[in-house]
Amino acid sequence: MTSRRTKASKPIGMDDFSGKTAVITGAASGIGLELAKQFGAAGMNLVLADVERPALDQAEAELSDAGYQVLAREIDVREHHQIVDLDRAARERFGNVHVLCNNAGVGAGGPVADPDNLEAWRWTIDINLWGVIYGCKVFLPAMIEHGEQCHIVNTASMAGLGSAPMMGPYNISKYGVVALSETLSKEMQMMQSSVGVSVLCPAFVATGIATSDGNMPDDVRSTLPERPEGGGMQDMLEAMVAGGISTEVVGKHVVDAVRNDRFWILTHDEPKAGVTERAEQIVNGVNPVVNPGFA
Template identity: 40%
Template sequence: MREFKDKVAVITGAASGIGLGIAGRCVREGMRVVLADVEEGALNKAQKELAALGGNVLPVLTDVSKAGDVTRLAEKTLECFGAVHLLCNNAGVSGAEGSIWEVSLADWEWAVGVNLWGVIHGLRTFVPIMLDQKTEGHIVNTASTAGILPYHPGVTYHVTKHAVVALSENLYRTLAQQEAKIKTSVLCPGFVKTRILSSARNLPEESRAGSTAGQLNVEAEEAAWAFLEKEFKVLTPDQVADSVFSAVREEKFYILTHPEFNDAVKKWMEGIIQEKNPETARLSFRK
């Protein structure tokens, strides 16, 4: 997709971070934008900010883990703008830390619900609509470097992000085999300064008891980013949005924003074909 003006973008997790960065870029490209998010206050604030830039934006309160919410999101989009050309399945949460068996069932359900079911619901709902339109379109699923590496301390995050990469690769092949006009990308960033470290702000009330998801206050969040920025390459959401738009223009599938992770990916893949047991040493991507 090379022309964006007046086209319609639907972005989940659009009220903050990477989603908000992509939404801002969509507005600057002259697109009409549907902002979907579960956090009502942040969603309304994002709508106001983008409208002040001249954006034609529609906020839709959506919990992507619920199929009915995503169906309603599609209905509202079609009612208001009549089509969908760019779909960004971006909403995601950091999940909980701990071993597979120690993470609470509610924490597993939360991460799988948002990070995996959210993308599945987005694809099951929007792909048929986009195919029926018979126009050009593009789908970007947000995974993470955690989806292409052998280890991440947050097991629910690691597992769900691998699943998003697999889902996206499957989607890419299926659409290509059908010679569809819809193209696909999977976004795999390293560190990006967003509110991901305080994802637990959106943990459903009923899941809070026994949750091991980190609960950072604003000061702790800032301190954590200060440390990360000293040790690692940390991008801004706007920089990631630039990479997303280049990939959509160039029909590039893998969007890898942090090349310093590539050696670890290569080593892991080589280890598999040499039938080596997985490494247990800590992975390091310091600058």
């Protein structure tokens, strides 16, 4: 499958992964770890970046034991200089970077009307949006410059295409990632660069995301209300994530999108109707309503 591009742009899509290099943030668990496994199996060198040292060590050991070339770096994607170091380390070890997955993310939410959860909002947006912005800005110049076929995959969410209540900072960050990715895709086409772009928008995937606020710094957590014991929003979220599709299915969608230069990676069919419905609401001037099936 080839994508529709303007006459001016180069046709892109990576058909040969062997000996090329993939950099993946949030690679120590969940979707990121699965992407590392699938790109490793396709013959790529792997640069794994994550803030969780023990999980990162485990991922590094597992992927090295599987016979893949692995470089692991503990980084916090909120820190621009750490991403600069990651880029340098990746290129020193493996040379040109060909696939960049800006995937690290957390799932914190909280109502808009709560005046006290500002720091939790900032933490979420710093990781989910600024982490992706930094990744693009730091890695792109060399990817454009080396001119070999390469691809950036930014992990957004269906939350970037519809705004569920109580998920403000998550929704904002993921809409931002969608907007950034669409903008970047158009700019890469205008430049006739060999950098393809995809945005990954899954609904629920069975990973540890629902408890990702375990990483939240204490000074941020202290600004949030005590979590009620059992039965609350958090339990509901954990159950929905646990019932999600497997990371393996998501990984296959991503590898296929990189191979075929597909921008939109929507891994779930059911919520697509909600995207259409929302677009119709916008052009018809219909006010937003809560939609339990989507957002």
